[in-house]
Every structure is written in structure tokens, then in C-alpha cells.
Amino acid sequence: xxxxxxxxxxxxxxxxxxxxxxxxxxxxxxxxxxxxxxxxxxxxxxxxxxxxxxxxxxxxxxxxxxxxxxxxxxxxxxxxxxxxxxxxxxxxxxxxxxxxxxxxxxxxxxxxxxxxxxxxxxxxxxxxxxxxxxxxxxxxxxxxxxxxxxxxxxxxxxxxxxxxxxxxxxxxxxxxxxxxxxxxxxxxxxxxxxxxxxxxxxxxxxxxxxxxxxxxxxxxxxxxxxxxxxxxxxxxxxxxxxxxxxxxxxxxxxxxxxxxxxxxxxxxxxxxxxxxxxxxxxxxxxx
Amino acid sequence: xxxxxxxxxxxxxxxxxxxxxxxxxxxxxxxxxxxxxxxxxxxxxxxxxxxxxxxxxxxxxxxxxxxxxxxxxxxxxxxxxxxxxxxxxxxxxxxxxxxxxxxxxxxxxxxxxxxxxxxxxxxxxxxxxxxxxxxxxxxxxxxxxxxxxxxxxxxxxxxxxxxxxxxxxxxxxxxxxxxxxxxxxxxxxxxxxxxxxxxxxxxxxxxxxxxxxxxxxxxxxxxxxxxxxxxxxxxxxxxxxxxxxxxxxxxxxxx
Ligand SMILES: Nc1ncnc2c1ncn2[C@@H]1O[C@H](COP(=O)(O)OP(=O)(O)OP(=O)(O)O)[C@@H](O)[C@H]1O
Ligand SMILES: [Mg+2]
Numbered sequence: 001x002x003x004x005x006x007x008x009x010x011x012x013x014x015x016x017x018x019x020x021x022x023x024x025x026x027x028x029x030x031x032x033x034x035x036x037x038x039x040x041x042x043x044x045x046x047x048x049x050x051x052x053x054x055x056x057x058x059x060x061x062x063x064x065x066x067x068x069x070x071x072x073x074x075x076x077x078x079x080x081x082x083x084x085x086x087x088x089x090x091x092x093x094x095x096x097x098x099x100x101x102x103x104x105x106x107x108x109x110x111x112x113x114x115x116x117x118x119x120x121x122x123x124x125x126x127x128x129x130x131x132x133x134x135x136x137x138x139x140x141x142x143x144x145x146x147x148x149x150x151x152x153x154x155x156x157x158x159x160x161x162x163x164x165x166x167x168x169x170x171x172x173x174x175x176x177x178x179x180x181x182x183x184x185x186x187x188x189x190x191x192x193x194x195x196x197x198x199x200x201x202x203x204x205x206x207x208x209x210x211x212x213x214x215x216x217x218x219x220x221x222x223x224x225x226x227x228x229x230x231x232x233x234x235x236x237x238x239x240x241x242x243x244x245x246x247x248x249x250x251x252x253x254x255x256x257x258x259x260x261x262x263x264x265x266x267x268x269x270x271x272x273x274x275x276x277x278x279x280x281x282x283x284x285x286x287x
Numbered sequence: 288x289x290x291x292x293x294x295x296x297x298x299x300x301x302x303x304x305x306x307x308x309x310x311x312x313x314x315x316x317x318x319x320x321x322x323x324x325x326x327x328x329x330x331x332x333x334x335x336x337x338x339x340x341x342x343x344x345x346x347x348x349x350x351x352x353x354x355x356x357x358x359x360x361x362x363x364x365x366x367x368x369x370x371x372x373x374x375x376x377x378x379x380x381x382x383x384x385x386x387x388x389x390x391x392x393x394x395x396x397x398x399x400x401x402x403x404x405x406x407x408x409x410x411x412x413x414x415x416x417x418x419x420x421x422x423x424x425x426x427x428x429x430x431x432x433x434x435x436x437x438x439x440x441x442x443x444x445x446x447x448x449x450x451x452x453x454x455x456x457x458x459x460x461x462x463x464x465x466x467x468x469x470x471x472x473x474x475x476x477x478x479x480x481x482x483x484x485x486x487x488x489x490x491x492x493x494x495x496x497x498x499x500x501x502x503x504x505x506x507x508x509x510x511x512x513x514x515x516x517x518x519x520x521x522x523x524x525x526x527x528x529x530x531x532x533x534x535x536x537x538x539x540x541x542x
Binding site: 144145147148149150152153155156158159160162163164165166167168169170171173174177 | 337339358359360363364369371375377378379380384388389391392394395396398399401402403404405407446449450
């Protein structure tokens with residue numbers, strides 16, 4: 001693989017992690033978020049600030065996850081007080097709030113962001129391996145989580161949270177757990193991104209990015225780890241393959257998001273399931 | 288010993304007083320029917336007991352614990368099982384998983400412990416027993432969205448039973464069931480009561496109510512207008528006027 005392919009692989013890994021982290025909150029636990037890029041940003045800025053001030057990269061990675069999770073729990077606490085449709089608006093507001101604050105803060109580099117983010121000390125190969133390893137870990141953790149009793153409780157909350165309460169589920173604690181896990185992973189992805197790009201600007205964590213992540217989750221199939229992973233890979237490659245995609249990202253991915261929600265709410269994973277069911281009933285009909 | 292004490296429960300929706308200063312107690316092991324005409328406030332009262340609806344006033348004491356300000360999940364853990372009048376299955380799950388989730392309430396009690404556990408075998412086995420008990424074992428793996436009302440009503444009952452409640456609140460579980468199915472489910476609930484579970488049953492099917500309940504509470508326009516043995520309650524002039532005006536034959540048939 002050449003340098004370009006390796007760089008692309010890193011970006012794909014970061015985006016897969018990001019999409020799976022939102023899938024945990026929106027797919028597994030049913031809590032919509034239109035501002036996920038903010039937590040990605042918290043992780044990126046935290047990590048970049050720490051390593052540019054001389055702290056070791058691995059420490060930065062841990063603290064980035066922690067800060068993002070704290071921000072996530074705070075937003076989660078706010079989300080407990082609002083109904084579903086308002087959650088979309090609240091999280092969108094959080095996204096804009098993050099951008100607004102970061103742009104104004106001199107010590108965070110303002111509009112220019114943070115540049116000259118140091119090397120991780122792992123070397124190019126080591127860094128790529130770290131990203132790939134972390135991605136694999138997040139993927140495996142997603143698959144595992146879905147099978148646990150926590151995943152089972154998430155299913156019920158995504159389905160009907162009032163009824164979940166009547167069967168003894170502490171919905172608030174589960175939602176906060178989903179927010180904590182999902183945003184911590186987004187924070188890690190952010191810190192990795194900062195040390196991949198070596199320069200970060202506020203726009204890298206804007207509304208377009210939040211919509212892109214949500215599009216990966218919805219197009220792939222809300223709640224489907226494999227579907228979301230595939231969608232994250234494809235949607236990361238698109239702007240690389242077709243230059244114009246980058247210029248119309250919000251329009252294209254926003255459109256894709258709406259089309260999927262309108263015509264195939266279960267996303268790509270749902271289409272595959274339907275096709276498989278059809279094939280099965282056909283083969284049963286003609287033995 | 289009293290298992291449930293409701294005192295001065297009050298609920299007002301804009302314009303309508305749905306529950307008006309209702310007080311009563313249930314003793315451990317009782318089988319009580321809650322009846323009254325449409326819109327009397329029965330479901331609303333049940334929601335106050337289960338905590339689904341924050342009341343405008345009053346207290347609920349369950350098993351010696353004041354749960355008035357406690358959310359529904361705490362009341363469920365304190366021994367309360369609820370079946371809804373308007374069925375609410377988890378539609379993304381099969382009936383067996385609907386019931387297994389409730390049967391595994393100890394597994395989901397603590398989210399982090401729940402993260403460490405994957406085995407659903409025991410909960411699913413228990414769920415299957417309960418589905419068989421209420422007579423819908425044949426639909427264990429079906430899609431709830433394709434099931435008739437009579438099945439979903441019984442799924443509600445099975446899911447409530449899976450919590451192993453001390454107090455079972457049933458809101459019209461017999462609706463949508465034919466005569467034979469209704470009689471069978473009524474017998475099942477009676478048997479469960481015989482094993483010690485206290486039952487509060489809302490039901491419009493008066494002949495079944497008269498057959499299985501040993502005490503009746505009557506609500507009318509949010510007020511508790513009678514409380515006592517079924518025969519006595521049914522011959523009460525106020526009850527007859529308020530509730531039975533429209534279905535005298537039912538009461539006569541049952542009396
Ligand atoms: N969420 C609500 N908002 C406004 N009014 C309500 C609401 N729920 C119930 N009501 C009103 O409160 C009153 C009591 O309703 P409730 O459902 O408790 O009666 P019920 O005795 O269960 O009737 P039924 O036998 O038809 O089930 C009715 O007048 C109803 O219209
Ligand atoms: Mg009712």
C-alpha cells in the first residue's frame with residue numbers, strides 16, 4: 001500500500017469508529033443526535049492541546065475520551081428532560097454551541113484552530129496499527145454489547161421507554177451509559193484524527209460532519225453494526241472517488257439521510273434482511 | 288397486612304377530574320375487581336399506582352414503602368406488575384423476548400453488571416413457561432405486529448407475571464378474547480392469586496368479574512362509590528344507578 005492508501009485507511013478507521021459510536025447512542029439506545037461531531041471535536045481539541053503542550057500521546061488519548069464522555073453525560077442529562085423530537089434540536093444546538101465557543105477562544109486557536117500537532121511517537125506504521133486496532137476493538141465491542149443484557153435493555157428503550165420502565169428498567173441510567181460510552185469513543189476518534197491530520201480547525205467538527213455521521217448510521221441501518229460499518233467505509237470513500245461530493249456534502253448526505261428514512265427506514269441492513277427473507281420464502285415455495 | 292395503600296389520589300386533566308380523592312387498601316393475597324363505566328377513571332387510577340402518571344395529589348404506599356415520588360421502575364422492582372389496557376408490546380422483539388426481558392429484571396438492574404452478562408437461556412425458558420401458562424405459547428417467536436389483540440393482551444399478562452410481582456395490576460386483560468379463552472385466562476389469574484399474588488383487576492366482562500373476584504371497588508366519575516363483597520356491591524342502589532343503568536342484564540345474570 002502507498003502512502004495515500006494508508007492515509008485513506010486511517011481516515012476510514014476513524015470514521016468507522018465515529019459512526020459506531022453514534023450507532024451506540026442512536027441505533028442501540030434510540031436517542032437521536034444531530035450534534036455528534038461536537039464530542040468528536042472535544043476529543044480532538046483535548047488531545048491536541050495536551051500533546052502540543054508536551055504531554056504523552058497515550059495520556060492525551062485517555063483524557064480525550066474522558067472529557068468527551070463528561071460532555072456526553074452532561075448532554076445526556078439534559079436529554080432526559082426532553083422528548084424525542086426536542087432531543088434532535090437540543091443536540092443540534094450543542095453542536096453549534098461547541099463551534100461557537102471554540103471559534104471565540106483565543107487559547108484554542110480561534111478560527112485558525114490548532115496546528116503543528118506533534119507526532120505520536122509511534123511512527124507512521126505504529127499509528128496506523130493503533131487506528132486499525134482501535135477500530136477492530138470498537139467493532140467487536142459493538143457486536144458484543146448488542147448481545148448483552150445491556151443491549152437487551154437498550155432494545156427495549158429504543159422501542160418504548162415508558163413500557164421499559166414498567167418492567168423495571170432504569171431508563172435514565174441506561175441512556176446516560178449509552179451517551180457516556182458513545183461520546184467517549186467519539187472522543188478517542190477525535191484525538192486520533194487530530195494526530196492524523198496534525199492540524200485541526202473548528203469546521204472539521206461542524207454540522208456537516210454531524211450529518212455525515214448520522215447518514216452513515218441511518219444509511220447503514222440503525223442499530224446494525226455491520227451495516228453502519230459498511231456505510232461508513234463507503235461514505236468516506238465517496239468524496240475521494242468523486243471530487244464533486246466534497247462540495248455538496250451537506251446536500252448529498254442530508255438528502256441520502258432523508259431518502260433512507262422515507263423509503264427504507266431500516267437502511268441498507270434492512271434491505272439485505274428483506275432480500276434474504278424473500279429468497280428464503282421463495283426457496284421454500286419451490287423446493 | 289396491607290400490601291397497597293392508596294390515599295386521597297387525585298388526577299385532573301384539563302377540564303376533567305379523572306380520579307377524585309380515592310382512598311383504599313389491598314391486603315396481601317386479595318383478589319379485587321375494579322369496575323365502573325367507561326371514562327370512570329379506572330385506567331388513570333392504575334397509572335397512579337404504577338407511577339406512569341404523576342398524580343395531582345395523594346399517596347401510594349406499596350408493601351410498606353412510600354413510593355409516591357418514585358418512578359415506575361422502582362415500583363416494578365418493589366413488586367408491582369402491570370398489564371396495559373392499550374397493548375404495548377416491544378415491537379422489535381418476539382413475544383418470548385418481550386417476556387424474557389421482564390423475567391431478567393435482576394440482570395438489567397445495574398447497567399454495568401448487565402454489560403458483563405449475555406446468557407438469556409434461563410430468562411427465555413421462564414418466558415416460554417409463562418407464554419404457555421397464558422395460552423399463547425404457539426406465538427412465542429412471532430412478530431408482535433402480526434398478532435391479534437387477544438394474543439397481545441395475554442402477552443401483557445405474561446410480561447407482568449415475569450416480574451414475579453407481589454401485586455398484579457391487570458387492565459382489561461380479557462378484552463379481545465373469546466368466551467373460552469376469557470374463562471381460561473380468568474382461571475389462570477385465579478390460580479396465580481391462589482399462590483399468593485395479590486390481584487387488582489379492571490374488567491368490563493362482568494360475569495367473569497362476579498365469578499372470580501372476592502371484593503369489588505366501583506369508580507364513577509373519578510369517585511370511589513362502593514367497596515365490598517361482589518353481591519353486596521352489585522345490589523347497591525348507587526352502583527346500579529351509576530354503572531348498571533346501561534347493562535342491567537349483565538348484573539342480573541351474575542346476581
Ligand atoms: N391523557 C389524558 N388526557 C386527558 N384526559 C384524559 C387522559 N386520560 C384519560 N383522560 C380522561 O379521564 C377520564 C378517565 O379516563 P380513564 O381512561 O381512566 O377511564 P376508564 O375508567 O379506564 O375507562 P374505560 O373503561 O373506557 O377504559 C376520561 O374522561 C378520559 O377522557
Ligand atoms: Mg380504561
